[in-house]
Amino acid sequence: MAKLKNLEKYKEMVYTCLRCGSCRDLWDPKENVYGTCPIREHTGGFDVYFMRGKLMLARKALEGVIEPSEDMAKYIYLCSTCGNCEAHCRISQTSPGKVDREKTKLDQIKVIEAFRADLVDLGLALPRHKAFADSISKNHNPYGEPHDARLAWMPEGFEMPEGDPEIIYFVGCTSAYRRTELAKATVDVLRKAGVPFKIMHPDEWCCGSPLLRTGQRGLAEEVAGHNLDAIRRSGIGTVVTSCAGCYRTLKLDYKDLFGDLGFEVKHISEVVNDLIGEGRLKLKRPLAMKATYHDPCHLGRHCDYYDPPRELIAKLKGVEFVEMPRTRSGAWCCGSGGGMKSAFGELAIEIATDRLKEAKEVGAEYLLSCCPFCKHNFLDAKRAMGSDLEIYDLIELVSQAT
Template structure:
């Protein structure tokens, strides 16, 4: 698979723009590991080039190093290497890292043990946690959501199994705004993000095929996700892997911002809290959705919004990306601590994110720092006077 990126790794000029940028250090892993060049894009590109040129062989140590990448895309964001004719960036580091992982696994190296368990769960019950399939739709009990409809809510595994408040809040807000929401129930499988990142290409394709078929069968014209990871996977990875989709994919923050702008919902229950917003990498850098979540937070009655120094395209990752939270939980925690400390340095009392994975990763660190972390959908529901 790496062969596909031969030109990209060859044109990497080893300049080091993937280490420091306008907002300081760029790579959270470089800052929380030994800091050697393999943790940053220029190093990984050199490694990939050496492998493709037959100068380097795969090893367990290389596998471990490659799997620490968060896929946060900050290096890609900062890299100025573009095709001068088109302006297109030439080096997509996230894809190169994924390809390297696929080839490592194919060669018999990895994935790290915790991810093997994730894959086994996925094969068996179609979620990374190993939870019974039958429990996936427990959060929707009593909501009587149809299984078919123009707009299908794709809850994702974190909201379904770990933080059902997010799913309930999203659906409640959308319904209040007049959006009829359908839900696949147990026919929704994990979006495939863990497999896209853990080197298990065949399993990711199987999952993607299933979800697309299920969404087609449900008559979906628009799929709404409240998870940034699911959103990017469905919106960008799916079509790249299996071709054009017959439905549109949007993030709940985009829909909610539209509902507010069109006056269909108002956030008029006073919430006297100062919020800051953590941009999930897969929503921000990958899909360039920066303004809708901010517009929502700014429209809450009584609330105040402040930015962290590193925001939007320069945002620091929560530490949980690309299955690092599963494979290297200590590393993920250290990086989450950074982010929470950055939030703590503002006058914010609470961090809001628009991704259950980010919320989960930041919560433990925030507890130590005596800060609150909320998902955007839950904040919106509260600001509409709904308690989910």
Template sequence: MMSDFRERHLDEILVCNRTRCGFCHEECPVYSEKRIESYSCRGRMQIAKGLIQGLYDPSPALIDRLSACTLCGYCKSQCALQTTEIIEDLRASLLESGTPPVARHGEIMRWVENEHNPYFEKHADRTRWLSFHHPLADRSDLLFFAGCTTSYRQPELNEAMLAVLESANVKVGYLGEDEWCCGSVLLRTGDRKGAVQLAQHNVEALRAQGARVVVTGCPGCYRTLKFDYPKLLGSTGLEVLHSSQLFSHLISGNKIELKSDVVGSLTYHDPCHLGRHCGEYEAPRRVLKSIPGAEIVEMQRTRENSWCCGAGGGLRSAFPDLSLRIAEKRVLEAAGTGAECLVSACPFCRSNLKGAVDSLEMAESLMVLDLSELLAKVT
């Protein structure tokens, strides 16, 4: 509720309103496109102040401003305040106070409640990507959490992930239809109650499988399972790994034999969930540097200063044109390095960056791959 939100965040919001430094403007992906104060982090802090002081009621235009944010975390990397947490909490507090979200987010929330995915697909189709080529253990200490994006939209990444693990003789389990959406999309768009229900179900299913370690190729799932679930439920007793971390460990232990099939240059895009929000910048780069014949060239903006792909925070679902323009800027930056391949470690980033490559008609000069795809090609 808004009174609780006020108690949690008023001091930080007032600090922002009084200093008005504007460091968050410099590389905010949405503000760079809109050039309107209310689309910036500082502007959203002003909106928050007005709401908690009762200066105005939440209007559709105001909700639009609060929703048009990727929650990439760049503002937080430039500021001592917990900016992304404040915006997430404000979205949730407004929803809990009876203010509806933007229409598309509301549709997604209702679908997730019934079918446990945000892609308007039937839950029964979650496991259609499964192939007999990669047998999965009935029970295993290590469990693969596929996530919604790869299960419904990019199944080739699940295939690549399992092919790499199989090459290293690593056996993994899988929840199958017992796997539900991790809840990231609900947390970012404000539906905390729905996210808690998903978290409770998934943790119970993971424990029933005997999982001790969970690995996922989706940074959104990784962040949610590793950091958000303990906040929502308390300790889960699970170790959570991103696939890049597991790949790096297997390569350093000589469990994966790499071929020199990669010729040419690669540049790496840091996913916001994995990088700024979880602090993992090096594991993907260690994997890339271990590939024989691969030349790694960095973009100008990397690690905590990396430019967002434009897909996160519910932006792509509600504001697809804006999301694509943000992705196009990143693709042009990648092309400026002279790299032949743009690699990320996030299926959501891969999808949006691929869309930008296509819209810019650059598919012949710049390939977009997920880290798991690239590794599967050289093992």
């Protein structure tokens, strides 16, 4: 019988599942029946595609009834760790639609990540996940890009506001190498507000999110420990991210791994709200658009971070805001998290098309988010569909409006 030392810690949670099926679909008086799990909605409906079946697999693996195998690993990795099942599970909720991670009796994401950690230990990691781990080990980013080029996006002649750095801007790999417009917009906004900041190059490495989400914990702890030391050495008390994945990892995972951090972690949308409120950042240019907002899973359900982006959108002149039906704790996932984009890329794009259709259905011209990973996958879906929907990160709009 295979040793599952990580999953064993969550045995009680695994056995708490009622097998009710709310993680498959729910009945709503207005919406009729609607699906809960993006993977299940795009794969045909067998239990192993959504949480109930994954927890059954966990139970049978713990009991030694089914031995971990490549097939089992595939089903455990077919999950974006979006947390929509958790938000709809009556065991997980401490109040309707809300998961309190400290109190919940069933934290599906923790169970899945622990199971994945055991699969990795048993040599059952997916090849695409192993490949990005090798790249993180060698280049400190999952994209196979040279570490020396991590700041190549920085606008030439960029002038840092004078003074001692108030914050660290933790850029993150996706903004540094794939969606550099987010990094450029972020530094543009900080410069306009006159906020002296530091980027920890060459000390900023991958935050570890892709490793933690896919169960590759040894290397994750190594890179997290490295970043943590660099942040603490700087003596700066606030770390700001423009990436939902970095935010969740620095804020929740680093704390889980190392205890009290000794610094604050903030998302750029919260910082911008404060800068506008303090009069340090002026909104000079009105925009003209009808826009909706997609809650990234790592900000929304994982960190309960729903209001600051909406408050910021409300401040932008000329933006008519409209909500999609599936929003906040019920938001539909973009499909790319939890190792999905690298291992099941086509499926990730298929899931993202749902969100683009939903945005169009409410009449939005712009789909906004607060995460470079969401934006990246939405742009792939836009290309695949030939959609005319504009896909932007909120910080890009702030950069245009200031």
